[in-house]
Amino acid sequence: MQYMTPSQWFVLVPSTATLKAVKEAVAQKLGRPDINSKGRLVRRTGNGFSSLKDSQKLEARRKFLLMGVDDLQPGAASPGQHGTAPTLTLEKALALQKDILEGVEAEGFQREIEALEKKHQRGTKEFAMGRTALCFKVQIPVLPKYGFEASMKGVLEMVNAMNEFNYDQQFSEMGSRLSSLMRIDGSPPPDQIQRQVSEEEETITTDLMQRQVSEGSRPDSAAEADENETQDVEITISHPVHATVVSLSVASNATIKQIKEALAEKLSRPEVTKARLVKRVASGGFTSLAESEKLGARRKFLVMGIDDLNPSASAAKKNTSSKVPL
Numbered sequence: 001m002q003y004m005t006p007s008q009w010f011v012l013v014p015s016t017a018t019l020k021a022v023k024e025a026v027a028q029k030l031g032r033p034d035i036n037s038k039g040r041l042v043r044r045t046g047n048g049f050s051s052l053k054d055s056q057k058l059e060a061r062r063k064f065l066l067m068g069v070d071d072l073q074p075g076a077a078s079p080g081q082h083g084t085a086p087t088l089t090l091e092k093a094l095a096l097q098k099d100i101l102e103g104v105e106a107e108g109f110q111r112e113i114e115a116l117e118k119k120h121q122r123g124t125k126e127f128a129m130g131r132t133a134l135c136f137k138v139q140i141p142v143l144p145k146y147g148f149e150a151s152m153k154g155v156l157e158m159v160n161a162m163n164e165f166n167y168d169q170q171f172s173e174m175g176s177r178l179s180s181l182m183r184i185d186g187s188p189p190p191d192q193i194q195r196q197v198s199e200e201e202e203t204i205t206t207d208l209m210q211r212q213v214s215e216g217s218r219p220d221s222a223a224e225a226d227e228n229e230t231q232d233v234e235i236t237i238s239h240p241v242h243a244t245v246v247s248l249s250v251a252s253n254a255t256i257k258q259i260k261e262a263l264a265e266k267l268s269r270p271e272v273t274k275a276r277l278v279k280r281v282a283s284g285g286f287t288s289l290a291e292s293e294k295l296g297a298r299r300k301f302l303v304m305g306i307d308d309l310n311p312s313a314s315a316a317k318k319n320t321s322s323k324v325p326l
Contacts, residue, residue, distance in 0.1 A: 009072060013058065013156065015128045020054035022064065025156060031075035040068045059125070086147035088161045090168060096146050096158070097174045103138035104181040113183055122183060135182055169288050172276070172304050237263055237277070237301045237309065244309040250295065257291035259301070268312040275305035 011025045019041050027035040041064045042049040049067065066072065088096065103109060112134055120127035139158075140150045148154035148161075165171045178184075230251045237259075238245045248262050256277050264272035276288045279302065289301075303309065 014132055014152065015058065016125065016132055017058045018054060019052050019056050019058065019064075022058065023054070023066075026066070026072075028153075029074075029160075030072065032069070035066070035069055035072075038068045039066050041065070042067050057125070085157045086161060088146065088164070090165050090171065092146060093162050093165045094171060094174065096142065096162070097171065097178065099142045099145070100138060101174065101178055101181070103142070104135070104178060109134065109138060110181070117183060127183075131183055166305050167274075169276070172278070173287065176304075233295070233299065235259070235295070235299045235301060237303050239303060239306075239309050246309050252295060254295045255291060256289045256293045256295075259295065260291075263303070266311070267309065269306075272303075272306060275303050277301045278304050 009026065009029070011022065011029065013022055013025050017025075023036055023039055023041060027033055027039070041052045043052060043065070044050075049065065052064075113131065116127060116130045116134065120130060136152070136155065139155055143150050143154045143158060146158070148158045162171075162175075166175075230253050232249045233252045234247055234249050236245055236247050246263060246266065248259065248266060250259055250262050254262075260273050260275060260277060264270055278288050
């Protein structure tokens, strides 16, 4: 969970969590027991609000309003501020990833999760509950080794601590591999990754070949002139975990840095410029594209280093007819 504004927080909870668990996670992060006892998660109903029951499941809802407390400022005993929750260095975070990777790569785990996937379709509540239980069995023996409690609370604290290292390429690549092996929503099974990589490479190669054939039928001067000409092309950027896709119109000679700047401007989210555009690799992970790299023939990109591709509130109002699906 990252502090966004004095009144908005991101909190990471299991997809099967109840709303009581959501409040507990916020209360723990902020060091505010009063949120747990007095706070109410609500939804808008006409001109007012209606309370949501503590026993209600999270399901597809991702945004909540909290009432019953004066504000969402961290308390004096906030674990996020005073470090009572375990913290990690990048070296330890990578070691923790490797320990969990060893468990989820094991034949037994893969056999069980494949059976679960055959029994319950991905995206269903039953699949999410079964996956959480299977992953928890792998995580339990690893958590205490790094100072985390061997419980769901420990899992949440571990994830929060590891979110600090999304900027690191090796960490992100291993995280993508873990997501694939654990069948996290939005990530393809391992046996599909190589096919996706091959398809992407084939598309790029075909585009380049068609361009070379076209240019080869003209004088060299004409081909060279085209290199200096630019035109607007449409590209799509998607998130490897969330299903959000953003369409952008950029110059055909744009760099990766310029593409990120265009994306940040469209979403009205300056932090997007610090994200990374990546491509899948055959190992199951991702590798970053250099900011100086040209667009070339590629028209589809993946972005990492940000939680989602949702526009800011101001951008959502301004671009109600844009191609950014919410």
